[in-house]
Amino acid sequence: MRMSARLSAALTLLTALAALTACGSGGSDTAVDSGSGAAPTVTVRVPDPGNSGVLAVGKKDGSLDKALAEVNAKVAWTGSAGPFAPAAQALNADQLDIATGSITSGITSLSQNPGFKFFTATAPDPVGEGILVKKDSGIDSVADLVGKKVAVNKGGTGEYLLLKALAEEDIPAEKVERVYLRADQTAAVFNAGQVDAWAVWATYSVAELGLGEARFLVDGQTIGSDNYSLTAVRTDFAEQHPDVVAALYGYLHDASVKEKQDPAAYLNVTTDAGPQALSGEAKRIQIEFTGKGSPVEPITDTDITRFEAVARFYAEQQVTTEQIDIADHLIDVTTLS
Known part of the structure; x- marks a missing residue:
């Protein structure tokens, strides 16, 4: 080794x-x-x-x-x-x-x-991390994030997942606005519609998915997360x-x-x-x-x-x-x- x-x-x-x-x-x-x-x-x-x-x-x-x-x-x-x-x-x-x-x-x-x-x-985690969007958001592909606001934790899992998803689709990172927030403070912002998506992991995604109003646009496995x-x-x-x-x-x-x-x-x-x-x-x-x-x-x-x-x-x-x-x-x- x-x-x-x-x-x-x-x-x-x-x-x-x-x-x-x-x-x-x-x-x-x-x-x-x-x-x-x-x-x-x-x-x-x-x-x-x-x-x-x-x-x-x-x-x-x-x-x-x-x-x-x-x-x-x-x-x-x-x-x-x-x-x-x-x-x-x-x-x-x-x-x-x-x-x-x-x-x-x-x-x-x-x-x-x-x-x-x-x-x-x-x-x-193949299924618990990814980019969350509201079910009725009209965002159906990573390309649809262009011009949108996505909540991420700076330098951590959220920022990585967003950048990785964009890179997989050859979308320049600057075409999507990163909103830097602590993960434990993001749910209220996401649910109030102040951001269009949330790049997040299972600790926080499970609660949102459990409410039945959010879905994964892409998960970690889809974007080849390491x-x-x-x-x-x-x-x-x-x-x-x-x-x-x-x-x-x-x-x-x-x-x-x-x-x-x-x-x-x-x-x-x-x-x-x-x-x-x-x-x-x-x-x-x-x-x-x-x-x-x-x-x-x-x-x-x-x-x-x-x-x-x-x-x-x-x-x-x-x-x-x-x-x-x-x-x-x-x-x-x-x-x-």
């Missing part, structure tokens, strides 16, 4: 970096049981996973702590899950040890003196605790395989009511999307080639000022112990 073999070289999700400050910055990775002579316990700071997914189940039933106990580690749930950009800042500021995000957001974050590396890869989901680890943490990183990978892989087999068991983990819960058509859609997804895997040479294609595309589209060397920011988890 073409990857950096040394961990000594400089490697779900937060709504905002400020959400972490109450938990303190920096701090020790280990805690010693005073007076017992026990070996230090490693604490892994992970964003609170909310109400769905493998980490939500791991938090509820204690299975993640059980897996980490085998390498003398435990979890501290810190902040809350959200976009990768603020999570990357928290990793760089030593306020977080683990976070999940897309390769697209990862590339833009890697352009800013990163203090993290990626150690897992999940293949691009938008992987990745797990990042703070570089210093990985250097100091490779066995913990390996244990985290093992847990994420095994749990994600089970999630694909029984998606419903990983929804509404802590509550089936309120804004975090899914019900009705949205729940059915999420179960379908999850079942069509892929499990967490180690990063392979094939993955790296596709990562590099995204980095090259971002440079060509001037999302980044230069092509980011992805291989310098990856860990081969299969070599860890």
Whole structure:
């Protein structure tokens, strides 16, 4: 595998970096049981996973702590899950040890003196990401977006999906107006008709599709998306605790395989009511999307080639000022112990 073999070289999700400050910055990775002579316990700071997914189940039933106990580690749930950009800042500021995000957001974050590396890869979502339009919009092809406003999150999945869709149809990017919005603030704008379309991923598309008033103009598979989901680890943490990183990978892989087999068991983990819960058509859609997804895997040479294609595309589209060397920011988890 073409990857950096040394961990000594400089490697779900937060709504905002400020959400972490109450938990303190920096701090020790280990805690010693005073007076017992026990070996230090490693604490892994992970964003609170909310109400769905493998980490939500791991938090509820204690299975993640059980897996980490085998390498003398435990979890501290810190902040809350959200976009990768603020999570990357928290990793760089030593306020977080683990976070999940897309390769697209990862590339833009890697352009800013990163203090993290990626150690897992999940293949691009074939059905849950894409460009949403209203059913009665009259927009029936990517070409129909010319002269229209499309909401995207800057430098992340949304901007990538829009640019990729336009490039596939040889449509110059400047012919479509990009409206930069945070994904968690876009639904109201989209539903009010203030934008004509929304380039988005499953975290937000499921709710819109569940309402029955929106549809995908194109999805990720149609446009050949290389938008992987990745797990990042703070570089210093990985250097100091490779066995913990390996244990985290093992847990994420095994749990994600089970999630694909029984998606419903990983929804509404802590509550089936309120804004975090899914019900009705949205729940059915999420179960379908999850079942069509892929499990967490180690990063392979094939993955790296596709990562590099995204980095090259971002440079060509001037999302980044230069092509980011992805291989310098990856860990081969299969070599860890």
